């Protein structure tokens with residue numbers, strides 16, 4: 528019998544999954560990539576803000592991977608539902624989990640579940656047309672929103688809330704979001720950091736971009752920057768510089784504003800008699816010797832009708848795969864999945880956010896995937912991969928006749944682009960699973976059922 532290639536399955540078709548697939552294909556593996564959604568690209572499609580098309584252009588790199596021989600994509604396949612960990616271990620020499628970290632961190636304060644208090648993850652999924660968020664309903668009738676957190680997701684959410692409809696209509700934001708944001712009454716967004724300007728987690732272009740919005744002023748009070756030393760870290764130093772520019776610039780009397788406030792932690796989301804958010808009670812912090820926020824006695828109430836919690840993501844335990852509940856990631860040693868006693872699970876690997884936690888930009892996942900793949904290849908060399916007992920290449924199609932192959936995704940892609948073209952938009956996203964499946968099967972039809 529001719530030499531068979533090693534077979535790998537990558538669970539999750541986001542950036543980490545695609546970089547892993549590329550490197551395994553280059554090393555001579557056959558690679559199947561599964562995704563729970565009918566569409567590939569993970570957070571590039573469902574997380575990157577719609578007004579950042581240049582970041583989304585990275586999918587061209589993933590298209591090249593998908594065009595390689597021995598690559599297959601199966602969309603609409605959920606691990607733990609349609610296929611099990613055992614199914615994969617029966618059939619592949621290596622199983623790589625690239626499932627990301629879908630859940631939001633909670634603040635653990637009272638009022639978090641009031642109407643008008645939302646995890647940023649849901650809002651992001653909604654405006655990006657993720658099928659699971661298509662039925663979300665964001666009441667944007669309040670004039671002030673508070674976004675808790677000082678990372679890039681918080682900045683994305685703040686920006687989306689104040690974009691001019693003309694800026695939004697050019698994007699691939701879901702139609703339901705364009706419509707709702709167009710009617711939004713939100714005029715002011717407070718971006719709330721629990722630490723200072725020198726500790727904010729924003730990256731430089733994202734913070735600078737806030738200053739270029741069509742209809743929103745960026746407000747930073749001089750007092751926020753008093754006594755702030757230039758940080759050693761270059762990114763943080765440039766952020767402080769940008770914040771000083773904003774403080775010097777002042778307001779331009781535009782219709783909307785983003786107000787950056789620092790050194791405050793939320794202590795309670797306050798509701799009205801109808802269970803709706805009416806304010807956020809916050810406490811002023813000071814920083815201890817290790818730079819950690821410590822509450823003082825100084826409290827205030829920020830009146831607002833909307834609160835978005837944007838304080839990081841965490842992974843979800845999956846189908847018996849060892850999980851570190853504290854960190855919210857798959858338990859691994861640098862990408863080799865291991866149990867709680869540190870024993871390696873042969874042939875199982877993790878990459879991306881579900882391995883290292885939700886940090887870094889898209890490109891960070893290339894190096895991250897390379898680190899895991901290097902271990903996988905060393906294990907292959909040492910004869911220490913998983914030993915599959917079944918060799919049935921058609922198993923997934925047979926089990927799931929509704930799944931979406933790469934051809935199916937290309938049909939969806941063409942449909943969405945074609946629909947966007949007359950409006951000068953990159954695409955009009957299909958946001959319902961049934962519509963996506965119909966488009967995947969009907970490449971030449973004008974309208975999916």
Ligand code: NAP
Nearest residue numbers: 676677678679680681721722728837838839885886887888
């Ligand atoms: P992040 O960068 O880790 O920021 C999380 C923020 O939440 C930090 O400011 C953190 O403050 C704050 N926080 C954590 N716990 C808190 C609490 N209990 N109370 C108040 N604040 C709290 O996470 P992210 O914004 O979710 O972004 C995830 C990753 O995706 C990041 O690496 C980000 O750069 C990346 N991303 C990139 C882009 C882009 O390139 N355009 C866009 C979106 C996301 P402390 O620092 O005090 O912990």
